[in-house]
Amino acid sequence: MNIAKMMQQAKKMQDNMKQMQAELANIEATGEAGGGLVKAVVTGHHQVRSIDIDPSLFTDDDKSLLEDLVAAAVNAGMQKIEETTKAKQKDMMSGMSLPPGFSL
Numbered sequence: 001m002n003i004a005k006m007m008q009q010a011k012k013m014q015d016n017m018k019q020m021q022a023e024l025a026n027i028e029a030t031g032e033a034g035g036g037l038v039k040a041v042v043t044g045h046h047q048v049r050s051i052d053i054d055p056s057l058f059t060d061d062d063k064s065l066l067e068d069l070v071a072a073a074v075n076a077g078m079q080k081i082e083e084t085t086k087a088k089q090k091d092m093m094s095g096m097s098l099p100p101g102f103s104l
Helices: 003-025 060-093
Strands: 028-033 038-043 048-053
Touching (some): 003 060, 028 060, 038 060, 048 060
Antiparallel strands (some): 028 038, 038 048
Protein backbone atom coordinates (compact mmCIF):
# COMPACT_ATOMS: atom_id res chain seq x y z
CA MET A 1 0.00 0.00 0.00
CA ASN A 2 1.49 3.34 -0.95
CA ILE A 3 1.70 6.34 1.34
CA ALA A 4 -0.80 8.43 -0.67
CA LYS A 5 -3.45 5.73 -0.35
CA MET A 6 -2.75 5.40 3.37
CA MET A 7 -3.15 9.17 3.79
CA GLN A 8 -6.48 9.06 1.91
CA GLN A 9 -7.69 6.28 4.19
CA ALA A 10 -6.56 8.18 7.28
CA LYS A 11 -8.49 11.26 6.10
CA LYS A 12 -11.56 9.14 5.38
CA MET A 13 -11.29 7.53 8.81
CA GLN A 14 -11.03 10.95 10.45
CA ASP A 15 -14.10 12.19 8.55
CA ASN A 16 -16.02 9.05 9.49
CA MET A 17 -15.10 9.47 13.16
CA LYS A 18 -16.39 13.06 13.12
CA GLN A 19 -19.63 11.89 11.53
CA MET A 20 -20.00 9.09 14.08
CA GLN A 21 -19.43 11.50 16.98
CA ALA A 22 -22.13 13.79 15.58
CA GLU A 23 -24.51 10.85 15.27
CA LEU A 24 -23.76 9.70 18.82
CA ALA A 25 -24.72 13.15 20.10
CA ASN A 26 -28.29 12.41 18.97
CA ILE A 27 -28.52 8.86 20.33
CA GLU A 28 -30.22 7.99 23.60
CA ALA A 29 -30.67 4.63 25.29
CA THR A 30 -32.95 3.74 28.17
CA GLY A 31 -31.78 1.33 30.82
CA GLU A 32 -34.34 -0.27 33.11
CA ALA A 33 -34.15 -2.05 36.44
CA GLY A 34 -36.68 -3.66 38.73
CA GLY A 35 -38.94 -4.64 35.87
CA GLY A 36 -39.19 -1.05 34.66
CA LEU A 37 -39.71 0.54 38.08
CA VAL A 38 -36.55 2.60 37.55
CA LYS A 39 -35.50 3.94 34.15
CA ALA A 40 -32.39 5.91 33.20
CA VAL A 41 -32.00 7.68 29.85
CA VAL A 42 -28.35 7.93 28.78
CA THR A 43 -26.94 9.97 25.87
CA GLY A 44 -24.39 8.83 23.32
CA HIS A 45 -21.84 10.89 25.24
CA HIS A 46 -22.40 8.73 28.34
CA GLN A 47 -24.34 11.36 30.27
CA VAL A 48 -27.49 10.58 32.22
CA ARG A 49 -30.28 12.66 30.70
CA SER A 50 -33.05 11.63 33.09
CA ILE A 51 -34.09 9.21 35.81
CA ASP A 52 -37.68 7.99 36.15
CA ILE A 53 -38.66 6.28 39.40
CA ASP A 54 -42.03 4.64 39.93
CA PRO A 55 -43.77 6.30 42.92
CA SER A 56 -44.36 2.91 44.54
CA LEU A 57 -40.66 2.85 45.47
CA PHE A 58 -40.82 5.99 47.63
CA THR A 59 -40.90 4.43 51.07
CA ASP A 60 -38.27 4.58 53.79
CA ASP A 61 -38.00 0.80 53.82
CA ASP A 62 -36.96 0.66 50.17
CA LYS A 63 -34.17 3.29 50.19
CA SER A 64 -31.42 0.71 49.71
CA LEU A 65 -33.40 -1.11 47.02
CA LEU A 66 -34.10 2.18 45.23
CA GLU A 67 -30.41 3.10 45.25
CA ASP A 68 -29.52 -0.31 43.81
CA LEU A 69 -32.17 -0.03 41.10
CA VAL A 70 -31.03 3.45 40.05
CA ALA A 71 -27.45 2.23 39.75
CA ALA A 72 -28.59 -0.82 37.77
CA ALA A 73 -30.72 1.28 35.40
CA VAL A 74 -27.87 3.73 34.76
CA ASN A 75 -25.45 0.87 34.14
CA ALA A 76 -27.91 -0.77 31.74
CA GLY A 77 -28.26 2.48 29.81
CA MET A 78 -24.49 2.93 29.65
CA GLN A 79 -24.09 -0.65 28.37
CA LYS A 80 -26.60 0.00 25.57
CA ILE A 81 -24.72 3.15 24.53
CA GLU A 82 -21.42 1.24 24.57
CA GLU A 83 -22.89 -1.48 22.34
CA THR A 84 -24.28 1.13 19.93
CA THR A 85 -20.93 2.93 19.80
CA LYS A 86 -19.04 -0.29 19.07
CA ALA A 87 -21.50 -1.24 16.33
CA LYS A 88 -21.13 2.18 14.69
CA GLN A 89 -17.33 1.93 14.87
CA LYS A 90 -17.43 -1.52 13.30
CA ASP A 91 -19.68 -0.28 10.48
CA MET A 92 -17.42 2.71 9.92
CA MET A 93 -14.29 0.57 9.67
CA SER A 94 -15.78 -2.23 7.57
CA GLY A 95 -14.93 -0.60 4.24
CA MET A 96 -11.35 0.28 5.10
CA SER A 97 -8.35 -1.90 4.48
CA LEU A 98 -5.86 -1.36 7.26
CA PRO A 99 -2.20 -2.36 7.10
CA PRO A 100 -1.31 -5.71 8.68
CA GLY A 101 -1.07 -5.48 12.45
CA PHE A 102 -3.10 -2.25 12.61
CA SER A 103 -6.44 -2.44 14.36
CA LEU A 104 -8.74 -0.07 16.18
